[in-house]
Amino acid sequence: MTTSDIDESVRAELDRLRASIDNIDAAVVHMLAERFKCTQQVGHLKAQHHLPPADPAREARQIARLRQLAESAKLDPAFAEKLLNFIIAEVIRHHEQIADQPGDRPRR
Numbered sequence: 001m002t003t004s005d006i007d008e009s010v011r012a013e014l015d016r017l018r019a020s021i022d023n024i025d026a027a028v029v030h031m032l033a034e035r036f037k038c039t040q041q042v043g044h045l046k047a048q049h050h051l052p053p054a055d056p057a058r059e060a061r062q063i064a065r066l067r068q069l070a071e072s073a074k075l076d077p078a079f080a081e082k083l084l085n086f087i088i089a090e091v092i093r094h095h096e097q098i099a100d101q102p103g104d105r106p107r108r
């Protein structure tokens, strides 16, 4: 049996749920895009002021906060931590690229 030959009511319920999933995925993409717009600015600020791309103390605070939020939202805290680490690793990669570009003039 495939999803194309299931009962009509099951099909309707699946379609309804998938429409919500598509909306949520779109929201996630838009929120991530906004987050990366902010972190790009942070990357330029750090490059201009010779600050290191990564801030492990800030990350530790973010992880602790996100794990608490995840718990109260009934989301697996380990998953929330993995997701944040995945995003931050990409941000640090962007920060390093920005720092390597000749464009940002150092400011004092």
Ligand SMILES: O=C(O)C(=O)C[C@]1(C(=O)O)C=C[C@@H](O)C=C1
Residues within 6 Å of the ligand: 039, 042, 043, 053, 054, 055, 056, 058, 059, 062, 087, 088, 091, 092, 095
């Ligand atoms: O807040 C910063 O300093 C950032 O560069 C942003 C950010 C993040 O994506 O949240 C990324 C790298 C740092 O290690 C910590 C946090």
